[in-house]
Amino acid sequence: MSQEKYQLLVETSTDMIFTVDLKGNFLFVNKAFKKNLGYSKEEINKINGFKLVHPADLARVIKQFSMLLEGTAVDNMEYRYKTKKGSYIHILNNASPIFDSQRNVIGAFGVARNISRRKRMENELQKAHAELERRVKERTAALLKTNKKLKKEIEERKEAEDKLMESEKKYRGLVQNANDAIYIITSEGFKFVNPAFEKLTGYTSKEVCSKGFNFWDIIHPDDIKLIKGREATRRTGKEVPSRYEFRIIAKDRNIKTVEAATVGIGKKGEVKVIGILRDITERTHAEDALRESEEKYRDLIENISDVIYAVDKNGVVTYASPVVKLLFEYSPSDIIGRPFAKYIYKEDLPGSTKAFQKVLEGQNTTGEYRIVTKSGEIRWVRTSNRPTFKGNQIIGAHGVLTDITERKQAEESLKENEEKYRTLIEQSLQAIIIVQDFRIVFANNAFARISGFTVEELLALQPEKVKAMVHSEDHALIWGRFLDRMAGKSLAQHYEYRGIRKDGSVGWLEMYANQINYKGKPAIQAAILDITERKQAEEAQITQSQYNELRAEIWKKASDPSLIEEIDLIQNLLGTVGPVLDVSRASYLRFAPERNAYVTELQWRKKELGSSLGEDISFDIAKLFFGRNYIEIPKDINKIIKIPGLRQTVKLYISSKLKKHHIKSYLVLPYGDMNNPKGLFTFSEQKKDKKWSELEKLILSEVVNIVSLRVEQTNADIKIRASLREKEVLLKEIHHRVKNNMQIISSLLSLQSRNVKEEQTRETFKSTQNRVRSMALIHEFLYESKQFAKINFEEYIRNLTSHLFYSYGTTDSEIKFKINIKDILLDINTAIPCGLIINELITNSLKHAFPDSQKGQINITMRPLNEEEIQLTVSDNGIGLPEDVDFRKTESLGLHLVTILAEDQLKGTIKLDRKGGTKFQIRLRAGR
Numbered sequence: 001m002s003q004e005k006y007q008l009l010v011e012t013s014t015d016m017i018f019t020v021d022l023k024g025n026f027l028f029v030n031k032a033f034k035k036n037l038g039y040s041k042e043e044i045n046k047i048n049g050f051k052l053v054h055p056a057d058l059a060r061v062i063k064q065f066s067m068l069l070e071g072t073a074v075d076n077m078e079y080r081y082k083t084k085k086g087s088y089i090h091i092l093n094n095a096s097p098i099f100d101s102q103r104n105v106i107g108a109f110g111v112a113r114n115i116s117r118r119k120r121m122e123n124e125l126q127k128a129h130a131e132l133e134r135r136v137k138e139r140t141a142a143l144l145k146t147n148k149k150l151k152k153e154i155e156e157r158k159e160a161e162d163k164l165m166e167s168e169k170k171y172r173g174l175v176q177n178a179n180d181a182i183y184i185i186t187s188e189g190f191k192f193v194n195p196a197f198e199k200l201t202g203y204t205s206k207e208v209c210s211k212g213f214n215f216w217d218i219i220h221p222d223d224i225k226l227i228k229g230r231e232a233t234r235r236t237g238k239e240v241p242s243r244y245e246f247r248i249i250a251k252d253r254n255i256k257t258v259e260a261a262t263v264g265i266g267k268k269g270e271v272k273v274i275g276i277l278r279d280i281t282e283r284t285h286a287e288d289a290l291r292e293s294e295e296k297y298r299d300l301i302e303n304i305s306d307v308i309y310a311v312d313k314n315g316v317v318t319y320a321s322p323v324v325k326l327l328f329e330y331s332p333s334d335i336i337g338r339p340f341a342k343y344i345y346k347e348d349l350p351g352s353t354k355a356f357q358k359v360l361e362g363q364n365t366t367g368e369y370r371i372v373t374k375s376g377e378i379r380w381v382r383t384s385n386r387p388t389f390k391g392n393q394i395i396g397a398h399g400v401l402t403d404i405t406e407r408k409q410a411e412e413s414l415k416e417n418e419e420k421y422r423t424l425i426e427q428s429l430q431a432i433i434i435v436q437d438f439r440i441v442f443a444n445n446a447f448a449r450i451s452g453f454t455v456e457e458l459l460a461l462q463p464e465k466v467k468a469m470v471h472s473e474d475h476a477l478i479w480g481r482f483l484d485r486m487a488g489k490s491l492a493q494h495y496e497y498r499g500i501r502k503d504g505s506v507g508w509l510e511m512y513a514n515q516i517n518y519k520g521k522p523a524i525q526a527a528i529l530d531i532t533e534r535k536q537a538e539e540a541q542i543t544q545s546q547y548n549e550l551r552a553e554i555w556k557k558a559s560d561p562s563l564i565e566e567i568d569l570i571q572n573l574l575g576t577v578g579p580v581l582d583v584s585r586a587s588y589l590r591f592a593p594e595r596n597a598y599v600t601e602l603q604w605r606k607k608e609l610g611s612s613l614g615e616d617i618s619f620d621i622a623k624l625f626f627g628r629n630y631i632e633i634p635k636d637i638n639k640i641i642k643i644p645g646l647r648q649t650v651k652l653y654i655s656s657k658l659k660k661h662h663i664k665s666y667l668v669l670p671y672g673d674m675n676n677p678k679g680l681f682t683f684s685e686q687k688k689d690k691k692w693s694e695l696e697k698l699i700l701s702e703v704v705n706i707v708s709l710r711v712e713q714t715n716a717d718i719k720i721r722a723s724l725r726e727k728e729v730l731l732k733e734i735h736h737r738v739k740n741n742m743q744i745i746s747s748l749l750s751l752q753s754r755n756v757k758e759e760q761t762r763e764t765f766k767s768t769q770n771r772v773r774s775m776a777l778i779h780e781f782l783y784e785s786k787q788f789a790k791i792n793f794e795e796y797i798r799n800l801t802s803h804l805f806y807s808y809g810t811t812d813s814e815i816k817f818k819i820n821i822k823d824i825l826l827d828i829n830t831a832i833p834c835g836l837i838i839n840e841l842i843t844n845s846l847k848h849a850f851p852d853s854q855k856g857q858i859n860i861t862m863r864p865l866n867e868e869e870i871q872l873t874v875s876d877n878g879i880g881l882p883e884d885v886d887f888r889k890t891e892s893l894g895l896h897l898v899t900i901l902a903e904d905q906l907k908g909t910i911k912l913d914r915k916g917g918t919k920f921q922i923r924l925r926a927g928r
Contacts, residue, residue, distance in 0.1 A: 004669075004701055016091070016112040019098065022069060024049040027107060036091075036114050038084030054080035054088055068097045068108045078115070087413075089116045123406075130305055137304070150286055157278075181258075181277035189213060200258070200279055202251030220247035220255060222884070245280065254915075255883045257284045307401035310388060315339050315356060318396065327381070327403050329374035345370035345378055352383075359385045359397045368404065380408040431530075434516070435482070436523035438463035450509070450530050452502030471498035471506060485515050486522055496531065508535040547695040550580050554702060566707065571604075573703050574681075578604040581683065581696055583665075589680040591672070667692055669704050790825035793834070797821060797860060800835060804842050815850060816857040824862050824870070830926045833901040834872065840894040841874040841920055849878025849918060856917075870926045875919035887912060 010017050016033040020026055026044050034041065037052070053061045057079035064074045073096040080088040093112040097105045175182050181197035183190055190208045198204055201218055216224060223246040230240045243261045250256060262275040307327055310319040317340050320332040328335065328343060335343075344352050348369035355365045365385045370378050385399035431447035433440055443458045451458065451469065461469075470478045474497040485491055499509045513526040557572045570588050578586035585605040665685040672678030681704055801817055826834060842858060850856045861873040881887065887895045887910075898920070902908045908924025 004704070008701070008705075016114070017110070018112070019107055019109050020049050021107045022105070024065065033112075036083070036089060037081060043084070052082045054082065056080075064095075065108070068095055069105055071097050071099075071103075071105055073097065081112075089114055090119045091115060133304055147286065150283070154283060181279075182274070183208075183277070184272070184274050185215065186272050189215065197277065200250070200256065200277060201248060218248045218250075220249055223247050248277075252915075253880075256281045306403075308398075309340075309401060310396060310398040311340050312396040313360060313394070315341055319398075327373070327379065327401065328371065329377075334374075343371050345372055355385065356397065359387050360394055362387055362394060379403060379405045431528040432525070433458075433528065434518055434523050434525050435466070436518055436521060438466055438479075438482075440466055441518065441523065447528060450501075450507070450528065451499070457502075469500050471500060474498050481513070482524055485513065485524060488515075507532040546580065547699065550577065550699055551702065554699070554706060570707055573706065574604040577699060577703060578683075581699070582685075583683045584663075584686040585682075585684045587682045587684075589682060591677045591679055665692070667697075667700065669700055671704050671707065790827060791831045793824040793826050793831065793862065794819060794821040796831065796835065797838060800839060801842060801860075804839065804846065810846055814853065814855055815846070818857060818859045820859070820861040820863075824864070826926055830906065830924075833905050834924075834926075837872070837898050837901050837922065838874060840898050844892075844894055845874075845876040845878060845918070849876045849880075851879065854878070865923065868925055869923060872922045872924065873919065874922075875913075875917060877917040879917075880914050881912070881918045883914065 010030050013030060014032055016030065016036055018026060018029040018033050025048050029041070029044050034044065037044070039047065050058065050062065050065075061077070061079050064077050067074050073094075075094045077093040077095060079091065079093070081091050082088055091112045092115050093110050095108050095110040098107040098109050100106050175194050178194060178196050181200040182192075182194040183197050184192040189211065190213065193205050193208050195205075197208070201208070203213075203218070207213060219227060226244070226246055230244070233240050242263060243259060245257060245259050247255055247257050257280050258277040259280045260275055260277055262273050264273055304321065305323060307324045308319070308321040309317060309324070311317050317335045317338055320335045322332060324335060325331050330343075341349060341353065352367065352369050355367050358365050364387075366383065367385075368380060368382050371381055372378055380403070382402045382404045383399055385397050387394045388396040388398050428444060428446055431450050432442075432444045433447050434442040440458045440461060443455050445455065448455050448458060453461075467475070467479060477495065478497050481491055481495075493512050493514055494510070495513075496508060496510050498506050500506060508531045510529045510531045511526050512528075513524055516523055516525045518525075553576055554573060557569070557576055560572075574586040574588060585603060587600055587603045589600055663684045663686055667683045669681040670677075670679075671681060681700065683700065797819055801819070805811070805815075805817070838860060842860075845858050849858075856877050858876045859873070862870060864870050888899050890896065899910065902910050902922050902924060906924040906926070908922055911921040911923075913919040913921065
């Protein structure tokens with residue numbers, strides 16, 4: 001890579017690049033270093049690097065610098081650097097020692113990145129977490145309120161049920177339309193059920209009242225003992241509670257919780273009972289949710305980042321949440337029973353005392369004051385206080401304390417920054433104005449210099465005068481966009497226009513504009529640069545559009561696969577740029593080591609010029625070109641001849657060449673460096689004094705860079721292909737060996753299980769063997785596959801299920817198996833846990849879902865939900881998982897393993913559907 005390219009990369013890098021000597025003095029810094037710290041080149045050269053390091057980080061930096069001086073590179077050095085403004089930024093630095101030719105350390109080279117924004121984002125993340133905690137608290141309060149309302153509704157409904165039972169004979173119509181299930185039962189069975197009973201159980205009145213209907217069929221097996229016990233107690237003459245709860249199994253096999261109320265209505269000695277069943281399934285769930293919510297609320301109070309506290313009428317602390325330890329450095333037991341005023345900063349005590357009196361008068365208050373911690377540190381807190389009532393009497397106060405020390409410090413810093421920015425804007429070389437209602441409401445001194453007006457004159461200009469400061473041909477551009485931007489339209493921020501100065505002269509201006517809110521009203525803020533000189537120079541040189549077209553053509557030629565040889569590529573590029581740059585000749589002089597000189601290798605020239613120049617340059621003379629991006633001759637001839645140690649013959653040689661060939665402009669760009677000289681690109685003009693624009697120099701530099709990149713790319717491609725082939729062979733061998741090792745483990749488990757007599761232990765061996773097999777299949781597929789990054793999951797699942805069916809002696813005639821997985825490719829990190837999940841769920845179905853040789857079907861479906869997630873569904877139509885079994889809390893290792901793999905490793909969610917069998921739906925993140 002050429003020297004100029006290295007320099008371009010260094011200067012345009014967003015990372016801070018620098019070198020220091022053995023004492024830490026800066027030898028070189030790039031633009032990013034200056035931009036981040038604010039020091040000029042002259043200032044930074046006078047500063048020792050250790051003086052910029054934050055005092056708290058200095059010892060660590062010195063230690064790491066000592067490692068550099070010992071010849072060891074140091075990575076990920078994180079510390080703070082002081083800017084010119086006096087503030088500190090966080091940087092992440094990688095540094096390497098610089099050696100001389102004898103491998104002595106003579107300095108250090110560093111590449112640092114400003115990570116202050118990342119640090120701020122971490123702080124913002126903490127604030128977002130606090131906001132989430134607050135919202136959870138609000139939601140918890142709302143849920144408690146809803147639960148209270150629900151309890152009240154339940155009580156009201158119970159009262160209505162009592163009245164309904166008393167009026168049963170008179171209000172038959174009400175019974176038929178009641179929401180609660182009502183029935184009459186005798187020793188012979190059901191005699192009456194209302195429509196609500198039919199809806200609750202799913203059985204029709206005809207089915208329930210038939211002789212073949214068994215009352216115990218709808219009672220949950222675990223609750224039969226409860227009901228029979230009540231009957232036995234009643235027969236002994238003892239009273240039993242008329243209301244009780246139990247579970248029923250509806251016709252659709254759904255389990256519901258009901259509350260029963262029964263009363264005997266038969267004659268003495270006759271069994272005849274009227275009963276009411278109320279579906280309280282949702283209420284039961286709500287009560288469970290309420291208990292969970294109360295526990296969560298209590299946990300939030302104990303662990304919330306803000307301090308929850310309570311005081312009595314005398315200001316004595318009666319409660320403080322545990323987090324008070326972090327803020328005050330006192331434990332709750334240290335504070336409870338003591339006056340809260342003891343911990344308030346002396347100067348803020350009168351104000352906080354006055355606010356406390358308002359709370360005792362029944363007002364809610366908020367405020368900010370300082371507290372003194374156990375160690376004597378002063379911290380700012382924000383408090384929100386409410387009165388505590390007992391009946392109608394105020395007995396104290398309770399509230400929340402939030403630590404706002406960092407916010408207060410940030411506010412003070414913001415005030416200081418505002419003053420600094422105001423000074424910078426006023427002294428800035430870049431013009432800054434704010435326009436509101438076509439009037440200039442703010443302008444700095446730089447804009448006054450550009451426009452010719454004073455700042456006072458600019459602020460006094462009427463709207464028509466302000467509009468007249470823009471050239472009439474640019475009114476639509478400037479003032480049209482002004483109106484569109486004020487209307488909220490999204491527009492480009494950057495554009496150029498012609499401005500009219502106070503003396504009537506026209507100048508080109510470059511503007512960056514955006515809408516802001518200024519003193520409560522929308523306005524446009526613009527940063528303006530005077531580009532008149534640049535525009536005048538561009539008009540005489542290659543235009544931006546020509547530059548873009550030429551650059552595109554250069555890269556098109558560089559991408560031409562037919563131009564494999566370096567010499568062909570150079571010839572094409574010279575023929576491309578020569579005509580556009582309007583030069584007489586474009587030449588490439590190749591370095592010939594045997595002659596220790598540069599000789600003309602390729603050349604493009606205008607037809608009317610006749611024969612070639614036949615240029616050649618001695619190596620001694622060419623040395624002066626290296627270390628520079630380019631040399632202009634004769635413009636830089638005086639600089640060249642002043643180079644120390646250069647022979648006087650150089651001036652005569654160059655002068656004779658220029659005179660002989662009538663060259664008026666001559667530009668030289670070196671290709672390679674002094675250690676590896678490759679050639680020189682020369683561009684000469686014989687008819688006029690050509691002024692080389694920055695765009696033209698960029699084009700020529702790009703030509704050199706392209707040639708260098710293509711050569712490096714060709715060499716790198718050869719090395720990469722060889723390395724890739726070597727790594728593919730190695731990776732394939734690794735997968736083969738892992739597969740063989742897992743098969744050995746599986747075989748050992750199989751051999752060991754033959755000596756085990758207990759059925760449960762043998763089953764454990766078989767399950768473990770199947771899990772090992774599921775992982776070994778992954779490596780077998782990768783070994784046989786042409787691509788090592790992805791696995792065809794459909795083919796893998798078919799192999800896995802075939803093995804499981806064989807392992808459990810199951811045939812297709814007994815249990816059907818259906819797979820719906822198409823075009824799903826997974827990486828190994830996702831495929832292995834997915835395979836284990838499917839192994840466990842299919843094993844569970846084969847073992848438990850189809851007892852007594854029952855026939856059925858197992859389905860596996862996998863489909864993508866979006867670019868990052870897939871949904872895996874494993875279902876069967878067997879007897880289903882019992883309602884009282886929680887798969888997350890079961891003692892089954894298989895289901896426990898499914899939960900860990902899906903939720904913890906794959907960051908997914910699991911949904912269980914018990915209708916018509918068992919269906920597990922797993923939504924997970926997948927590397928595809």
